[in-house]
Amino acid sequence: MSLLTLQGRILVPFIMGTYQSERFSAAKGQCDLVRRRDGQWFLLVTVDLPDGAKTPTTDFLGVDLGVANVATDSDGVKHSGDGVETCRIRHHTRRQGLQKAAAGRKRRGRRPKAIRRKLRDLSGREARFRKDVNHTLSKTLVAKAQDTGRGLALEDLKGIRDRTRFRKAQRARMGGWAFHQLRTFIAYKAQRGGVMLEIVDPRNTSRECAVCGYVAKTNRPSQAEFRCGVCGHTDPADVNAARNIRSRARAAVDRPNDHGGCRHPG
Ligand SMILES: [Zn+2]
Structure with missing residues (x-):
């Protein structure tokens, strides 16, 4: 060079x-x-x-991004991103310890310089780990859609932090996870591989029954479970949500005219 x-x-x-x-x-x-x-x-x-040649498709792999599993797809497969949760907790605990120590030194009138450096190193390591997991995960999802001739469907994540399906403690933990990065990785890998990407309306994806369409808060007896109050359909909650994401994407390509972000090839 x-x-x-x-x-x-x-x-x-x-x-x-x-x-x-x-x-x-x-x-x-x-x-x-x-x-x-x-x-x-x-x-x-x-x-x-160069972008891959877009393969026209009418079916999608719906992907729900969540807490228990980083991603769950509409085939019912959970992508945990091995070690993500352990790493998350370990880093969180370590950071809290360091922050406490830094505050203590400050109170005693000393400069917490070494601790600050450790915190910086920690966040660098954490970011690299996250990036690595997000690369692996996005690669897996795009390859799966490609191999099965489907597009990919994701929720519009702008409002993810104030989603009702995440309780406060979970929201705090999630704040640290780079969903935005994951979505960016999925988007460019999809584009490169010629996989269609649909971004769907996230409203009620967790409360709607993927079988009969009934929407109710009571369809969620617990955080992990979905049980429809009308037709009795049950599924893990994230699988049900992923299936809703899939059908919203299918509906969007069925009637492209009232769909703002049309991504039809050509
Ligand atoms: Zn139902």
Whole structure:
């Protein structure tokens, strides 16, 4: 790599993994040189990959993003993202401990510098772990939709934090999970793989019966369970929600005219 420095131009050797070298020819001529806190240098290169040819489809894999499982799909498969919950709890506990220690030092008039650094390192590690899980998860979901000739359907997550289906304690825990990142990863991997992506209205996906359409708060006897008060249909609550997400996407492509974000190929 040739870099222009204050002391003139220098040549620096650099290494790439297989993933990077396969895509390097698509580099857009724009990059950032970044120094991480641990002293390692990275070259962040923007690549411009062609979109896959969109496969027209009328069926979707509905995906519900949640707490107990990071994602549940409308086939009833739960994607837990191995170790996510353990990692979440461990980091949370550790952070609280460090924050307490920092506050204690401050009270005694000392600067909690070392503790602050530990907190920073912790959040860096946590972010890298999350990113890794989100990459794996989005890859799995997009591949599944692709292999079965379906599109992907997700809820519009703008309001996810104040969703009624999450109790306060859970909302607090979820706040830390990067659902936005997961959705971004799913979106670009879907686009690259030619998989249709539908974003559906999230209202009542957790209260509506996926079989008969009856909507009621009482359809949820517990956080984990769905039981329809009219037809008696039962399912794990996240599976029922994922099935609703799937049917909303199917309905949206059935009548594309009253669907604002039409993503039909061509
Ligand atoms: Zn029902």
